[in-house]
Amino acid sequence: MPFVSAEELTEIAENALAAHGVPVDEARVVARSLVASNLAGHDSHGVMRLPQYLEAIRAESVVPGAPIEVIRETPSTAVLDAHWGFGQVAATRAAEIAVAKAEACSLAGVAVHNSTHIGRLGEYVEIAAARGMVGMLFVNGHGGAHNTVPWGGADARLCTNPLACAIPTGDAPIVIDISTSAVAEGKVRTYRIQGKPVPEGWIVDSDGNPTRDPNVLYQQPPGSLLPLGGNVGYKGFALGLMVDVLAGALSGAGCSSPDARRGGNAFTFLAIDPRAFCGRDEFAAFAASLISWVKSARLAPGAREILVPGEVERREAERRQKEGIPVPDEVWEQLTRLRSPAPTQTSGTRA
Amino acid sequence: MPFVSAEELTEIAENALAAHGVPVDEARVVARSLVASNLAGHDSHGVMRLPQYLEAIRAESVVPGAPIEVIRETPSTAVLDAHWGFGQVAATRAAEIAVAKAEACSLAGVAVHNSTHIGRLGEYVEIAAARGMVGMLFVNGHGGAHNTVPWGGADARLCTNPLACAIPTGDAPIVIDISTSAVAEGKVRTYRIQGKPVPEGWIVDSDGNPTRDPNVLYQQPPGSLLPLGGNVGYKGFALGLMVDVLAGALSGAGCSSPDARRGGNAFTFLAIDPRAFCGRDEFAAFAASLISWVKSARLAPGAREILVPGEVERREAERRQKEGIPVPDEVWEQLTRLRSPAPTQTSGTRA
Numbered sequence: 001m002p003f004v005s006a007e008e009l010t011e012i013a014e015n016a017l018a019a020h021g022v023p024v025d026e027a028r029v030v031a032r033s034l035v036a037s038n039l040a041g042h043d044s045h046g047v048m049r050l051p052q053y054l055e056a057i058r059a060e061s062v063v064p065g066a067p068i069e070v071i072r073e074t075p076s077t078a079v080l081d082a083h084w085g086f087g088q089v090a091a092t093r094a095a096e097i098a099v100a101k102a103e104a105c106s107l108a109g110v111a112v113h114n115s116t117h118i119g120r121l122g123e124y125v126e127i128a129a130a131r132g133m134v135g136m137l138f139v140n141g142h143g144g145a146h147n148t149v150p151w152g153g154a155d156a157r158l159c160t161n162p163l164a165c166a167i168p169t170g171d172a173p174i175v176i177d178i179s180t181s182a183v184a185e186g187k188v189r190t191y192r193i194q195g196k197p198v199p200e201g202w203i204v205d206s207d208g209n210p211t212r213d214p215n216v217l218y219q220q221p222p223g224s225l226l227p228l229g230g231n232v233g234y235k236g237f238a239l240g241l242m243v244d245v246l247a248g249a250l251s252g253a254g255c256s257s258p259d260a261r262r263g264g265n266a267f268t269f270l271a272i273d274p275r276a277f278c279g280r281d282e283f284a285a286f287a288a289s290l291i292s293w294v295k296s297a298r299l300a301p302g303a304r305e306i307l308v309p310g311e312v313e314r315r316e317a318e319r320r321q322k323e324g325i326p327v328p329d330e331v332w333e334q335l336t337r338l339r340s341p342a343p344t345q346t347s348g349t350r351a
Numbered sequence: 352m353p354f355v356s357a358e359e360l361t362e363i364a365e366n367a368l369a370a371h372g373v374p375v376d377e378a379r380v381v382a383r384s385l386v387a388s389n390l391a392g393h394d395s396h397g398v399m400r401l402p403q404y405l406e407a408i409r410a411e412s413v414v415p416g417a418p419i420e421v422i423r424e425t426p427s428t429a430v431l432d433a434h435w436g437f438g439q440v441a442a443t444r445a446a447e448i449a450v451a452k453a454e455a456c457s458l459a460g461v462a463v464h465n466s467t468h469i470g471r472l473g474e475y476v477e478i479a480a481a482r483g484m485v486g487m488l489f490v491n492g493h494g495g496a497h498n499t500v501p502w503g504g505a506d507a508r509l510c511t512n513p514l515a516c517a518i519p520t521g522d523a524p525i526v527i528d529i530s531t532s533a534v535a536e537g538k539v540r541t542y543r544i545q546g547k548p549v550p551e552g553w554i555v556d557s558d559g560n561p562t563r564d565p566n567v568l569y570q571q572p573p574g575s576l577l578p579l580g581g582n583v584g585y586k587g588f589a590l591g592l593m594v595d596v597l598a599g600a601l602s603g604a605g606c607s608s609p610d611a612r613r614g615g616n617a618f619t620f621l622a623i624d625p626r627a628f629c630g631r632d633e634f635a636a637f638a639a640s641l642i643s644w645v646k647s648a649r650l651a652p653g654a655r656e657i658l659v660p661g662e663v664e665r666r667e668a669e670r671r672q673k674e675g676i677p678v679p680d681e682v683w684e685q686l687t688r689l690r691s692p693a694p695t696q697t698s699g700t701r702a
Contacts, residue, residue: 207651207652229579242516250634255637278601
């Protein structure tokens with residue numbers, strides 16, 4: 001399996017997108033976003049998706065160069081119609097607008113509909129944290145992509161409805177990026193590929209019976225994910241509803257419903273400027289102290305370290321910046337085929 | 352056990368507080384808040400707390416009539432110093448200010464420090480929902496009251512750090528009110544009183560070992576609560592950090608730390624006006640449709656009904672408004688003793 005530098009992967013992705021009619025600035029945003037997922041260790045959201053993206057362009061399910069239209073605006077808010085352009089472009093724009101508005105209004109909210117999938121949420125809230133603000137992001141499946149049961153239910157009614165929040169600390173931010181289902185679907189797929197049973201409390205079969213067999217999610221009729229919380233899963237269900245409404249209703253895309261016409265993401269980005277409250281420096285100092293305090297706890301038996309959200313991804317990114325990103329052979333083959341006319345060249349290979 | 356009307360309990364509480372030097376308008380807010388908890392079925396936050404409140408007044412740990420000082424303000428934000436007055440009064444004021452500011456600015460945030468305990472969170476976010484807005488509330492233990500371990504830790508470092516969110520639906524609102532620990536401490540106490548083991552994933556002993564023995568939380572050295580999430584408790588830990596920072600840092604009270612000087616709550620209230628986004632009526636209609644959709648799922652084996660957050664409490668309140676609030680004999684004795692010079696009189700008695 002080759003180890004490829006982030007720069008090389010970004011260039012491959014950017015060029016391939018541009019060759020498929022994606023405007024250069026958009027191609028750059030999408031390519032960087034894909035590679036940022038690889039750097040963070042979330043390879044399932046990384047460059048392995050590129051062939052699928054190019055196919056989506058051909059199938060016209062994503063619209064390169066689609067205008068991001070501001071359909072409603074106040075000094076502190078905006079509603080955007082992304083016209084089914086790349087989700088990464090729309091989410092980046094939403095974050096930038098929210099941060100600019102919060103700069104003036106202390107709090108700002110930008111809601112987006114008609115966006116394709118935005119990928120890893122953490123990336124966008126980090127835009128706010130880099131400016132000393134809190135960024136919060138609530139995302140639904142644009143009303144569709146139901147794979148999670150309500151608490152007590154046997155049929156999927158919600159998407160995994162993730163939320164993200166980045167908190168500036170003066171140093172690296174705290175970056176929270178979690179689904180409100182017990183886990184994202186990809187985690188179950190990983191267990192399935194490894195032929196291992198999933199932990200308890202993650203999934204139910206198509207009749208709502210708890211199971212540890214990951215295959216049930218991929219049978220007909222399919223099983224579903226459970227909401228976050230294990231035996232108090234009503235809490236995850238509550239959070240899933242909250243995210244669905246903040247993302248789907250505020251944006252006008254719609255909450256989860258049987259009528260969703262098209263896959264994608266609807267989302268709402270909130271930015272909060274601590275300047276209007278305790279002050280930016282004080283805020284970051286409070287957050288930094290909190291990190292020291294939680295890390296000062298003795299370890300539980302079997303635990304190796306107390307990690308704050310975002311820390312694993314940051315360490316992995318540092319390592320992969322140095323050592324390169326491991327790209328499975330079949331993915332690398334696909335990528336190099338995209339890279340004509342330049343010759344195939346890897347940055348290094350490791351067993 | 353007597354069943355007492357909400358009106359009678361409110362009057363008893365209001366008069367007792369007033370007799371202890373609490374200004375009449377504050378006494379009314381606190382009394383109504385206590386009885387609202389009883390109505391919702393959360394008796395542990397209800398009138399049984401009244402003797403404790405009166406003792407707190409005598410001990411000067413709560414300051415009746417304390418000014419709620421606006422120490423920083425912008426059109427969309429405020430920071431309040433509650434000067435250790437009643438938390439219910441400060442939280443109600445924060446909600447009202449946030450709603451008024453969101454009316455003008457679409458989004459608003461009000462952060463409060465130096466408040467005593469605010470009780471049931473749901474009550475305050477409902478103030479926003481009653482005005483067609485989303486209300487969100489993030490609460491920490493004013494930096495103290497550590498009873499929850501970080502993920503992987505053996506020592507308590509966070510409070511239960513609850514969050515609440517109310518969503519208008521045109522009919523009764525969705526009211527989310529959850530701790531970011533697996534459960535609130537009171538739930539473990541209930542199992543202990545009943546002599547039953549708690550479900551898995553709720554608590555650890557003082558060395559961080561998972562246990563189902565509720566007694567460990569009350570021994571020396573004490574055990575701790577686990578974060579929400581069971582085998583994915585890093586998610587509850589992430590939410591707990593988010594709440595701690597939004598509540599403790601924005602308000603200036605401080606996040607969880609070894610230096611907390613005094614018990615109480617710090618909190619931040621966010622109000623979001625859907626008018627600036629999809630519109631208030633459309634927003635409520637989206638939320639109402641979501642409720643119908645999740646309720647349309649078949650039931651999982653063993654489940655009796657799919658309930659949305661706030662529904663259990665609302666039903667209980669309707670029942671108790673009709674049938675009266677059950678008050679344990681020893682609590683009722685305490686309350687009637689407070690009610691001199693009027694004679695003791697119950698609204699009815701039921702086996």
